[in-house]
Amino acid sequence: MVGGCTSGSARQGGRSTQAAAPLAANELQDDYQAVIRDVLPSVVQIDATNSLGSGIVYDDKGHIVTNAHVVGRERAFKVTTATGKQALSAKLVTAYPEQDLAVIKLDSVPEGLKPARFGDSAKVDMGQIVLAMGSPLGLSGSVTQGIVSATGRTVSEGRTGGGTGATIGNMIQTSAAINPGNSGGALVNLDGEVIGIPTLAATDPELGGGSAPGIGFAIPASMVRTVADQIVKDGKVTDSGRAALNITGRTVLDDNYEPAGVAVVEAPAEGAAGRAGLRPGDVITRLGDAPVTTITSLSEALASLKPGDEVTVVYERAGREGRATVTLGEM
Structure with missing residues (x-):
């Protein structure tokens, strides 16, 4: 009898589960389509x-935010909306390669131009469903789907392929496909908010430097708005919010020709490192808890900090180890 009741309950539960699954799938599909209809008109192709x-259309005055590596050294562009209407002309306002962001402005604002809504980066969490919108390989108005795989990533761009060489902190990692042409587009949550700008895909040395599938990175919306607001208002970035030692440095090698630290080439007396007593010839080997072996590793350590933070710098001078407490400056 117990067995029979269990069997009957399972069949009933099975019918309920089978009925619920298509319903849930249809609701999710409806959510996707609603977000695409809402956001895609705010995503453009830049030639x-x-x-x-x-x-991404940033405001109703014709400002468009994108990646600095998309605009490169150009000053004039053709912009096509996702609906495929006639290309519009635009000019560069300014680029900020240090964060790989730029703002361009349409020469004339078409009727019905729709700015995107930007979300709160602090609310982005692992597992959230996201859509990446842009023009991969020139296929304008394309959408891919994935999740937020991680947050708080610090990523250094290469300079090959037009990259700026920037080290960018607090990036969003996503499994949504990011291909050439997606750069500067929109990473969107299911509330129709832009939470980031897809910027680069990870590369796998074992694939000859080709893209590693399912590992892409987006600049968080908070940084996008910080930079874009300043460019729109002042025509340039006046407050980067990025920490710096205010030095000129170079990577040094040890006796085995392995990277062993960053030699200070210049440390102005009024800069953060100079005020703390560092001077040319010192070799920085640690910043806080992070080991420093190269200029890139130093940039990555700084990317997680803010101007005004105090950090211990470990360095070598004339064969002896020293320590200095540095109040970080601004890039």
């Missing part, structure tokens, strides 16, 4: 002489 990328 420069030697590059192609994406952008």
Whole structure:
């Protein structure tokens, strides 16, 4: 009898589960389609002489935010909306390669131009479903789907392929496909909010430097708004919010030709490191808890900090180890 009751309950539960599954799938599909209809009109394709990328309509005055590596050294562009209407002309306002962001402005604002809504980066969490919108490989108005795989990533861009060489902190890692042409587009949550700008895909040395599938990175919306607001208002970035030692340095090698630290080439007396007593010839080997072996590793350690933070710098001077407490400056 117990067995029979269990069997009957299972069949009933099975019918309920089978009925619920298509319903849930249909609801999720409806959510996707609603977000795409809402956000895609705010995503544009940007054509420069030697590059192609994406952008996001930032306001109703014709400002469009994108990646600095999309605009490169160009100053004039053709912009096409996701609906495929006639290309519009635009000019560069300014680029900020240190964060790989730029703002361009349409020469004339078409009727019905729709700015995107930007979300709160602090609310982005692992597992959230996201859509990446842009023009991968020139296929304008394309959408891919994935999740937020991680947050708080610090990533250094290469300079090959038009990259700026920037080290960017607090990036969003996503499994949504990011291909050439997606750069500068929109990473969107299911509330229709832009939470980041897809910027680069991870590369796998074992694939000859090709993209590693399912590992892409987006600049968080908070940084996008910080930079874009300043560019729109002042025509340039006046407050980077990025920590710096205010030195000029170079990577040094040990006796085995392995990277062993960053030699200070210049440390102005009024800069953060100079005020703390560091001077040319010192070799920085640690910043806080992070070991420093190269300029890139130093940049990555700084990317997680803010101007005004106090940090212990470990360095070598004339064969002896020293320590200095540095109040970080601004880049």
